[in-house]
Every structure is written in C-alpha cells, then in structure tokens.
Amino acid sequence: MTEQVFRLIPATQNYPWGKKGSSSLVAQLADGSGIPDFKVDESNYYAEMWMGTHPNAPTRVHGTKQLLSEHLAAHPELIGESVIKRFGLENGQIPFLFKVLSFDKALPVQIHPDKHTAEHVHSENSRACVDSNHKKEMTLALSNFSALCGFLPTSRVSEFLAFVPEFASLFPADIIAHFTSVACSPDESGRKAALKDLLSCYAQIDKAEAAAQLKRLVERYQADKESDEEKDIKPLVLQLHDMYPDGSDVFCAFILNHFNLKPGHAFSVTTGEPHAYITGDIIECMATSDNTITLASSPPSHLDFLSNVAYNPTPGKTLIQPTMFTRGSTSTAGSLLYNPPINELAVMQVIVAKGGVESHRELRGPSIAVVVEGEGTVVWAEGAKRLGLGKGQVVFIATGTEVKYSAFETAFKLYRAFVEVA
C-alpha cells in the first residue's frame, strides 16, 4: 500500500527578477527541501519554487527519481475519483500549481488567457500557450509586497494624460480627446472601449520613442519638477525605472492600480487581468498552467495580449478575507483558510505554537504543504505514522487523510494548498 503522506522534491526557477543567493526565500527553502546536490549559488537568482505536476518544472517523490505525476498516475486514489472527474484530470495531474516566489525586481506586465483561448492557441501553437489550461491565480504576501494589478479608473488615467506630458505624447491626439470625453461618463461600455483603444496604442508605440519620453519624464522627476497631481505616483515611476531594464513597462504606472500589501494579505487575479509583481516574498497558487502573455513582447503577441485583456477598471483590489479553518464544530486556532473564487484551489496558513498541536479534518482532495519556518512533525493514520518536517520541506497529503501537526522547540509555520470538491 502506498503512503497517504510523503515528502516531495520541488523544483526552482532562476529567473533574473528573483532575489540573489541566500537572500532569496526560495533559495533558503530549496536548501532545506532535499533537492539532490543543491547548494545555494550566491551569484545566482532564485525567483520561484514550484510544487505540483506541471511539466515545466515538475516535482519528484523524495527518495526516488519518480515524478509526482507518475506516482499519482499509478495511484489515482491519492487524488480521489471525484477530483479527477470534476476537473477532467489525466496522467496523474493535480488541479493546482503551488509556488513560493521571492523577487526584488518587477516581473513583466502580463495576463493569463482564459481556458477557451488557452485550448485554442495551444492546439495551434504549443509555444505560445504551453498548456491548454487557464491560469487563475491567488497571491498571499509573506513579506511587504508591492504589485500592479487591474486597471485604474478611467477618470484617474485621464488625469495622468492631462498632467503627464511625456505619457500623453505616446498617444495620438484623437485617441486622447475621445478617452478624455468618456473617462468620467456613466457609459461603462464606452469607457471600456476607450481603455482598449488606449492600450492598443500603448502596445504598438515605437520603443525608441517610449524610451526617449521615459528619459525625459525621469529627468523631470529627478529634478523635482513634478506637478502636485504627480507627487503620489513619482516614487513608483522612479522605482519601476530602476527595475525594468528596457523601461518598456514603466508607463503602466499611469494605467494600472498599484498596491502595497502586508504579510498575510492575499488577492486573486482572474484571467485577462493585467498585473506585474514588483517586490516581495509571496505564496502563489494557481490552476495548473504556465500560460503567460506579456505586454512587452514583440508582435504578434501584442495582439494576443490585447484581445485577451479584461477591460475592467476598478478603484482598488478586494483582498481575500481569511477565515478560521474549522474541524467539525471546533475551530483550529492556528489555521487560517484563504479561499479565493477559483475552483481549483485554496490555501491554508498553519501556525503551530511551540509545544502545540494543530488538527486538520480530512479534506476531499489532494494537498501539498511547505514548511517556511521552524520544525515539527506531521502525524496521520490515527497516530500510527509520522514524518519529521523542517524549513523548506514539502509533503503531499492524499485526499481523505486526517492529519495532526505538532511543534517541539520552536513554533512551526507551513502553507497547505489544496482542492476540495463537494
């Protein structure tokens, strides 16, 4: 009989926006995860740690060379029939991909296509869409976290067009005139259409011209010649200018909402919603997919980007309100549930106090947990089985498994991603 709970070996991704060497949380966790021959290279960037069955950076079963997906294909009962049926899963895939990200440079402005588009594009060009799934995602801040996400209200964009000449100069006069005329009107579809026209122009602007305007803007801000209306946005523009090597996405500061989140804050990103993460350490969980379209990449991707964008301006981003995870009628005091409006996933933050125990009822779907602080044990099979767990270690927990976590000398903190079907 195969175990209900077992250790996993995650995979790291060394994208250039990641934090360097052991300053990266990803490097610290990877160092404890048991990846064979892993040693932190202080000159390398550690951006992401992946835990799941996506083939681009697949997880393996600890102590074997077997892929998690191969193991689950041989033992589908660990995923559970109802989950397999509900999501049409094949080949040992699970519905979610769980990640830790650690970065101090902005990621490219991007969107993720919806399922219909992903299926269509993947069947015609598997490089443009590497899989056929949508990638709705949820982000949970582990440190102070800064991000761009979703469109600013059109009234705000129109103020920037009026007060930031370098930004306005990127657009033809008729586009600006139309945008300004509808920006404050109650006509929602008119505002969305104007926003789409504006973004279409932005995506096609001459790179050299944009770079020249950006240089002018940054010089003006550095000389403290900003207007009162630009005072709030100036620090973000200067920060993005330092981060984006080619400057191409900096003007997005005048189009997208900017957020500063605190540890424990979480939000979800839906398909078609433009976003760029700027600095922070985060937990990310998404429907199993790696389909990303960036605004800065050269045509024809621009057109893919524009046709897949959801033009929904909002004055802010609603945070996911975590709730206490309950076990029957008793709540488990150290377990907070983040349940985004995404069918494929939810994430629990579990803090076990020193000398304490935290119990989780059985979940009706598979989960993956990663320890980010301290050490302890996970116990299952009514106490008959146990595994010691330290920082960076990752475990798979089969559907229908009741588990208890206990901490010894130190408090113990882990994140558990899972899917549940009714």
Ligand SMILES: [Zn+2]
């Ligand atoms: Zn994303």
